[in-house]
Amino acid sequence: MxxxxxxxxxxxxxxxxxxxxxxxxxxxxxxxxxxxxxxxxxxxxxxxxxxxxxxxxxxxRRKFGAFxxxxxxxxxxxxxxxxxxxxxxxxxxxxxxxxxxxxxxxxxxxxxxxxxxxxxxxxxxxxxxxxxxxxxxxxxxxxxxxxxxxxxxxxxxxxxxxxxxxxxxxxxxxxxxxxxxxxxxxxxxxxxxxxxxxxxxxxxxxxxxxxxxxxxxxxxxxxxxxxxxxxxxxxxxxxxxxxxxxxxxxxxxxxxxxxxxxxxxxxxxxxxxxxxxxxxxxxxxxxCRWTPPPVTCTTIADFFDVHVGRVVPHRDEERGPLRRYIHPRNIPVGTEVTRIVEKRRHSGKAYQPPFVVIRRTSRPGDRYRAAATVILGKRPVAVENHLIVCEPHNKSVAACRSLMAEFHTQGVNEFLDQRIRCRHLTVGSVREIPLNSFDQPA
Ligand SMILES: C[S@@+](CC[C@H](N)C(=O)[O-])C[C@H]1O[C@@H](n2cnc3c(N)ncnc32)[C@H](O)[C@@H]1O
Structure with a gap:
């Protein structure tokens, strides 16, 4: 040509x-x-x-960026x-x-x-x-x-x-x-x-x-x-x-x-x-200030370890120990889940309950920017990577319950709307959530 x-x-x-x-x-x-x-x-x-x-x-229009x-x-x-x-x-x-x-x-x-x-x-x-x-x-x-x-x-x-x-x-x-x-x-x-x-x-x-x-x-x-x-x-x-x-x-x-x-x-x-x-x-x-100044009060990071779930379902081979397995579709928001029916083999890290998970997918206007579920039980759980895990330092169920209640407040919605407007919450943004009224249960 x-x-x-x-x-x-x-x-x-x-x-x-x-x-x-x-x-x-x-x-x-x-x-x-x-x-x-x-x-x-x-x-x-x-x-x-x-x-x-x-x-x-x-x-x-997307292909050529014409907006x-x-x-x-x-x-x-x-x-x-x-x-x-x-x-x-x-x-x-x-x-x-x-x-x-x-x-x-x-x-x-x-x-x-x-x-x-x-x-x-x-x-x-x-x-x-x-x-x-x-x-x-x-x-x-x-x-x-x-x-x-x-x-x-x-x-x-x-x-x-x-x-x-x-x-x-x-x-x-x-x-x-x-x-x-x-x-x-x-x-x-x-x-x-x-x-x-x-x-x-x-x-x-x-x-x-x-x-x-x-x-x-x-x-x-x-x-x-x-x-x-x-x-x-x-x-x-x-x-x-x-x-x-x-x-x-x-x-x-x-x-x-x-x-x-x-x-x-x-x-x-x-x-x-x-x-x-x-x-x-x-x-x-x-x-340079790209995000609001870091809060000086206590934050989630003071009481919880925060990580992204380790299972990438379409990438990870199903090998290793058979684990109870959670993902956003099998744990209802706002509940405490003790019985997990779904299982899969997973050779990577599994999390020991009690802990709280929130959905990574989140956007301004959602009812809860941090839609949470408390996970209870005795055995380690494999967690899909569309969930963020918050493990309490003191390993207490009460801390997890308080955190879920805190996640579902207007204050947390407002903080995340300012801090991160894109569709996926990051570990950094969750760690920085202020816990003004959070009383660390014993
Ligand atoms: C998001 S639109 C914005 C247009 C305009 N700046 C506005 O704010 O209305 C981006 C524009 O970039 C043009 N564009 C894409 N790649 C380009 C390039 N390498 N050089 C020049 N223009 C480009 C597209 O054709 C499109 O018109």
């Missing part, structure tokens, strides 16, 4: 062309009446995302920082339909005429994306915003492609120039899993693409550049992403880490906002 034919591979978002034609007509239609204004409001507020969902199934930020979240992100002026230069390396750039443009001053504003904004708003459709759309939406803010019915001489030459089709991971020119980086990168680069010191195996984009941006931006980013919650609170957090702290000064909640109803993933300044050789990594 020739290179030309390879290049001609159809775009996964080609059906978006009809929507882009509608946008183009709106840009050209300069009458500025109330109906035009309403249509522009819609075009700048979520319509691009709705139209994309209509033409591209979620599997395709556009809504107006509320974009403005919240831009609102974390102030003082934008004529010298501010924004770069969104994965700009999609330009939602973050639109939010930034809302804060930029206007010039005396519409063409002058567009010329000025063209110097200040830069972006890249792999898909031509999105780049065309981002440029048109910025022209629409400028025209609407100017209340201008003026015909434009240049087409929208002559404005915003630095919003262009390119791979944001290969770009260098636009990073080094930016005073502000805006990021909502693709969250899908990618292989970490060979020799990467802060990750091994597969990582979220978002982690790679943040590090690439930090390594290419000049010192003092501000980065405002929307990132998957797993980067803030996951235990496997600690090296990534360390790497960020080495080269940046963190201003804000703020859990946000679900990105939107089409991308069911928790996100947080990150605001930092690039600061090469940052000497104060200890000041």
């Amino acid at each position: 020739t290179a030309a034919l390879k290049r001609a591979k159809p775009s996964p978002f080609r059906d978006y062309a009809a929507y882009l034609s509608r946008l183009r007509r709106l840009v050209g239609d300069s009458n500025g009446d109330a109906e035009w204004n309403n249509r522009v409001d819609a075009a700048l507020n979520g319509q691009a995302s709705v139209e994309l969902r209509r033409i591209a199934p979620v599997e395709i 556009f930020t809504g107006t509320e979240l974009s403005s919240k992100l831009i609102g974390t920082c102030s003082g934008f002026g004529a010298k501010s230069v924004f770069y969104d390396p994965t700009c999609g339909m330009g939602d973050l750039l639109v939010a930034a443009a809302r804060k930029l001053p206007l010039c005396d005429t519409l063409p002058n504003t567009l010329r000025q904004w063209s110097k200040q708003l830069t972006g890249t994306d792999l898909h031509r459709e999105f780049i065309d759309g981002a440029r048109m939406r910025l022209v629409l915003l400028a025209r609407q803010r100017h209340k201008s019915q003026e015909r434009l001489e240049a087409s929208e492609s002559e404005f915003f030459p630095n919003i262009r089709v390119a791979d944001g991971l290969k770009e260098t120039d636009l990073y080094s020119r930016a005073s502000h980086l805006l990021l909502n990168p693709p969250f899908g899993q990618v292989a970490s680069a060979l020799g990467c010191e802060w990750a091994g195996g597969r990582i979220t693409g978002a982690a790679a984009f943040v590090v690439a941006a930090l390594e290419r931006a000049k010192s003092g550049t501000r980065m405002l980013a929307i990132l998957p919650e797993v980067l803030r609170s996951g235990s496997f992403t600690e090296q990534w957090r360390k790497r960020v702290c080495e080269v940046a000064k963190i201003h804000l880490v703020q859990p946000y909640g679900i990105f939107d109803d089409s991308a069911d993933v928790d996100v947080f906002l990150l605001d930092l300044s690039v600061q090469a050789d940052n000497r104060t990594p200890a000041s």
Whole structure:
């Protein structure tokens, strides 16, 4: 196959062309009446995302990481920082339909005429994306915003492609120039899993693409550049992403880490906002606060040993002693289980009752973030790895009962909602649960 034919591979978002034609007509239609204004409001507020969902199934959007930020979240992100002026230069390396750039443009001053504003904004708003459709759309939406803010019915001489030459089709991971020119980086990168680069010191195996984009941006931006980013919650609170957090702290000064909640109803993933300044050789990594400050009162770790269950059912061979076996489906929440019928062979660690287990799978909004069961009995129990085991130091049943009651309180729900919003509780987050009113029974 020739290179030309390879290049001609159809775009996964080609059906978006009809929507882009509608946008183009709106840009050209300069009458500025109330109906035009309403249509522009819609075009700048979520319509691009709705139209994309209509033409591209979620599997395709996931594969290419195409989820556009809504107006509320974009403005919240831009609102974390102030003082934008004529010298501010924004770069969104994965700009999609330009939602973050639109939010930034809302804060930029206007010039005396519409063409002058567009010329000025063209110097200040830069972006890249792999898909031509999105780049065309981002440029048109910025022209629409400028025209609407100017209340201008003026015909434009240049087409929208002559404005915003630095919003262009390119791979944001290969770009260098636009990073080094930016005073502000805006990021909502693709969250899908990618292989970490060979020799990467802060990750091994597969990582979220978002982690790679943040590090690439930090390594290419000049010192003092501000980065405002929307990132998957797993980067803030996951235990496997600690090296990534360390790497960020080495080269940046963190201003804000703020859990946000679900990105939107089409991308069911928790996100947080990150605001930092690039600061090469940052000497104060200890000041980084990714999660709420550690509690100073007593915590679960003071009274219990906490571990993940050792049985990985589809991986572990069934050999070794025959054990009583528990997993989330055979131990009801909120009960004390003495009789365990299910058994399996397991050569690894088994736990001696009494102990408490909680489900690892847990998300904000669940009735109990730490859904617990007390395990009693005389014989050691093999525990599946979807459960977290809490063994009391004093080996007492009473301590286990108190802990289960404590797990099912609003205080624990609130603590975990702040501490860890991703779908799997970590051992670290459970150890840190404060036990304010916990009376260690004898
Ligand atoms: C989650 S969307 C966010 C778009 C935009 N930043 C926003 O907040 O609405 C991520 C975008 O990254 C683009 N993308 C994925 N990989 C890319 C790469 N290597 N270089 C540039 N863009 C990329 C996708 O096409 C998609 O439009």
